[in-house]
Amino acid sequence: MADTEAPPTPMDDTEPVRIEHPVVEFLRMYLRNWAAIAGFLMFMAIVFAALFAPALLQRDPFEMVWMPFSPPGKDGYLLGTDNLGRDLLIAVIYGARATLAVGASAAGITIFIGITIGSLAGYYRGWVDEVLMRITEFFQVLPPLLLAMVLVSLFSPTLPTVAIAIGVVSWTGVARLARAEFMRIRELEFVKAARSIGSRDRRIIWRVILPNALPPLIVNAALTVGVAILFEAALSFLGLSDPNVMSWGKLIGDNRDYLLDAPWTVTMPGVAIFLTVLSVSLIGDGLNDAFNPRLRER
Amino acid sequence: MSSAPNLNADADNLLEVSGLKVHFPLPRKNLMTPGGTVHAVDGINYNVRRGSTFGIVGESGSGKTTAALAAMRLVPITAGSIRLDGTEMTTLEGDALRAMRRKIQIVFQDPYSSLNPRMRAGAIVREPMDLMDVGSPDERDRRVAELFRRVGLRPEQVALFPHQFSGGQRQRIGVARALATQPELIVCDEPVSALDVAIQAQILNLLRELQRDFGLTYLFISHDLGVVQYICDDIAVMYLGEIVEQSDRISLFSTPLHPYTWALISAVPSARHRKGEEDNRVRLQGDPPSPIDPPPGCHFAPRCPFAEDRCHREKPSLREVKAGHLVSCHLVGEDCVPPHVKTAAA
Ligand SMILES: Nc1ncnc2c1ncn2[C@@H]1O[C@H](COP(=O)(O)OP(=O)(O)O)[C@@H](O)[C@H]1O
Ligand code: SF4
Ligand SMILES: [Mg+2]
Numbered sequence: 001m002a003d004t005e006a007p008p009t010p011m012d013d014t015e016p017v018r019i020e021h022p023v024v025e026f027l028r029m030y031l032r033n034w035a036a037i038a039g040f041l042m043f044m045a046i047v048f049a050a051l052f053a054p055a056l057l058q059r060d061p062f063e064m065v066w067m068p069f070s071p072p073g074k075d076g077y078l079l080g081t082d083n084l085g086r087d088l089l090i091a092v093i094y095g096a097r098a099t100l101a102v103g104a105s106a107a108g109i110t111i112f113i114g115i116t117i118g119s120l121a122g123y124y125r126g127w128v129d130e131v132l133m134r135i136t137e138f139f140q141v142l143p144p145l146l147l148a149m150v151l152v153s154l155f156s157p158t159l160p161t162v163a164i165a166i167g168v169v170s171w172t173g174v175a176r177l178a179r180a181e182f183m184r185i186r187e188l189e190f191v192k193a194a195r196s197i198g199s200r201d202r203r204i205i206w207r208v209i210l211p212n213a214l215p216p217l218i219v220n221a222a223l224t225v226g227v228a229i230l231f232e233a234a235l236s237f238l239g240l241s242d243p244n245v246m247s248w249g250k251l252i253g254d255n256r257d258y259l260l261d262a263p264w265t266v267t268m269p270g271v272a273i274f275l276t277v278l279s280v281s282l283i284g285d286g287l288n289d290a291f292n293p294r295l296r297e298r
Numbered sequence: 299m300s301s302a303p304n305l306n307a308d309a310d311n312l313l314e315v316s317g318l319k320v321h322f323p324l325p326r327k328n329l330m331t332p333g334g335t336v337h338a339v340d341g342i343n344y345n346v347r348r349g350s351t352f353g354i355v356g357e358s359g360s361g362k363t364t365a366a367l368a369a370m371r372l373v374p375i376t377a378g379s380i381r382l383d384g385t386e387m388t389t390l391e392g393d394a395l396r397a398m399r400r401k402i403q404i405v406f407q408d409p410y411s412s413l414n415p416r417m418r419a420g421a422i423v424r425e426p427m428d429l430m431d432v433g434s435p436d437e438r439d440r441r442v443a444e445l446f447r448r449v450g451l452r453p454e455q456v457a458l459f460p461h462q463f464s465g466g467q468r469q470r471i472g473v474a475r476a477l478a479t480q481p482e483l484i485v486c487d488e489p490v491s492a493l494d495v496a497i498q499a500q501i502l503n504l505l506r507e508l509q510r511d512f513g514l515t516y517l518f519i520s521h522d523l524g525v526v527q528y529i530c531d532d533i534a535v536m537y538l539g540e541i542v543e544q545s546d547r548i549s550l551f552s553t554p555l556h557p558y559t560w561a562l563i564s565a566v567p568s569a570r571h572r573k574g575e576e577d578n579r580v581r582l583q584g585d586p587p588s589p590i591d592p593p594p595g596c597h598f599a600p601r602c603p604f605a606e607d608r609c610h611r612e613k614p615s616l617r618e619v620k621a622g623h624l625v626s627c628h629l630v631g632e633d634c635v636p637p638h639v640k641t642a643a644a
């Protein structure tokens with residue numbers, strides 16, 4: 001180097017330079033949305049129940065503990081009992097585990113297939129895009145619930161099968177979103193810069209473009225968890241889920257004939273589904289705000 | 299490497315471009331109508347002398363960026379030859395191309411989209427060395443700090459993310475990244491166009507200092523004649539994918555020969571206030587015609603105040619009318635008197 005002395009600091013600091021770590025900035029933006037905070041706390045409570053309640057309570061959710069159709073609050077059963085005399089409070093708490101497990105893994109599968117298909121289509125364009133988009137359209141026009149029912153009936157009705165079936169029928173939206181983001185970002189100069197310093201396609205797709213495409217995909221993933229939970233409920237309502245595992249959809253399915261006489265048997269697990277889907281939507285909303293650069297400037 | 303050395307090459311030229319064409323096919327409008335072709339760069343020749351700055355100037359859309367990206371093999375090349383340091387670049391692929399990329403780097407126009415927002419500034423400058431295996435890992439860290447200092451940033455700033463810098467500072471990071479692999483040629487695609495005037499001067503001075511200290515060669519793209527006059531040794535004027543005039547800086551600015559160059563120069567504020575030039579100033583009217591399937595004849599004819607019948611029919615070719623000064627205009631004769639001067643004298 002010609003001059004050993006460091007030149008003075010640049011004089012072009014005309015714009016104020018904010019020094020805030022992106023994670024700090026993200027948290028600040030997320031925490032401005034009180035509904036998103038409520039959603040997060042609610043979701044954490046549900047996750048806590050799913051993870052720890054069975055070990056803490058040591059109960060059998062299938063056990064007949066009292067006479068059937070005891071209304072909520074009576075005889076010491078906070079949520080009442082169902083058609084088989086099972087304690088609905090215990091059943092709902094235990095059901096969280098299967099419901100969340102299926103919801104989360106189905107969302108994971110959805111995101112994985114969607115991002116893989118969408119990013120390859122958006123990056124390579126041309127015939128790769130043509131082929132992948134025709135496949136996507138094919139999956140899009142199939143009625144998802146029917147397809148999931150067929151898949152589950154073809155294989156065994158276990159939780160993994162249900163999760164895979166839900167994932168296979170719901171990835172198309174994520175694929176389209178990922179494709180659009182890849183098409184947009186691949187034209188930005190930092191992608192050309194990456195190529196000019198010798199990055200290969202694989203690096204550009206996964207290390208350069210994907211991290212920049214993630215924010216809307218993460219928002220979408222949060223919403224996908226909600227959709228997957230509803231799907232799981234629908235399948236177990238139709239009796240297409242593991243009969244040996246307690247889940248909210250199964251509770252509703254088992255009690256559907258008593259909806260008018262003992263409405264709480266259906267509404268209690270229904271409320272649990274509603275609150276869970278609501279909490280993940282609120283989280284998705286909060287993430288959207290936190291990732292949205294235009295809101296950030298305010 | 300794979301190609302034989304070019305025996306005709308002038309050892310003084312670091313970059314030799316000849317017959318370069320970059321055409322983009324447009325998507326078909328429907329099944330019956332083909333989409334047409336954008337002739338973004340349509341057969342250009344130029345040589346860049348080692349250690350000099352070669353400028354390409356022209357209006358937006360004239361194909362400057364495409365010409366710059368082509369020199370770096372960042373767009374598909376339709377035809378022509380690009381020799382960097384005697385090596386034919388157009389036929390290189392894979393690892394051989396990646397190896398050549400060490401020698402030619404680029405500073406982009408937009409400091410806001412040219413840095414990956416998810417990477418820290420230090421990682422951005424270090425990445426080229428990691429990918430091209432320059433030095434040992436320890437040396438790379440030291441070199442990042444050294445580069446930061448050299449471009450006028452503080453080494454502590456390596457940990458920041460791009461959005462935490464101002465536009466000018468971001469462009470300095472872009473310059474540091476381009477310097478990381480110790481390239482011989484740096485392509486500067488409008489490196490100051492997006493910046494405030496005061497900051498433009500700082501970045502231009504930085505580029506000049508770096509050229510002096512490291513013996514760099516620049517291919518410098520700009521739409522701003524003032525900037526080009528300040529920094530370039532040789533200049534090519536581009537219009538609709540073609541070079542219409544080319545010469546050294548002194549000759550181009552003292553005796554512009556092509557009516558388009560003349561119009562561009564008379565639009566520069568410093569030249570405008572020179573006495574006696576008010577009357578014969580050429581005003582550019584209308585937008586440049588589209589580079590999609592351009593018409594025959596001189597591409598500038600629809601906007602040229604001196605256009606004759608012949609201009610619309612016959613395409614002028616770029617020829618040397620005096621030592622080192624090339625122009626493509628029917629009306630510049632052996633006497634080297636450009637049409638705007640003839641008109642003024644009449
Ligand atoms: N990838 C592309 N596909 C189609 N047309 C393009 C592409 N890149 C540039 N063009 C067109 O080529 C012409 C020259 O563009 P460009 O090289 O960016 O000009 P400049 O840098 O001088 O403004 C423009 O008409 C532009 O629309
Ligand atoms: S050839 Fe004719 S139209 Fe073209 S620049 Fe010269 S005078 Fe103008
Ligand atoms: Mg440009």
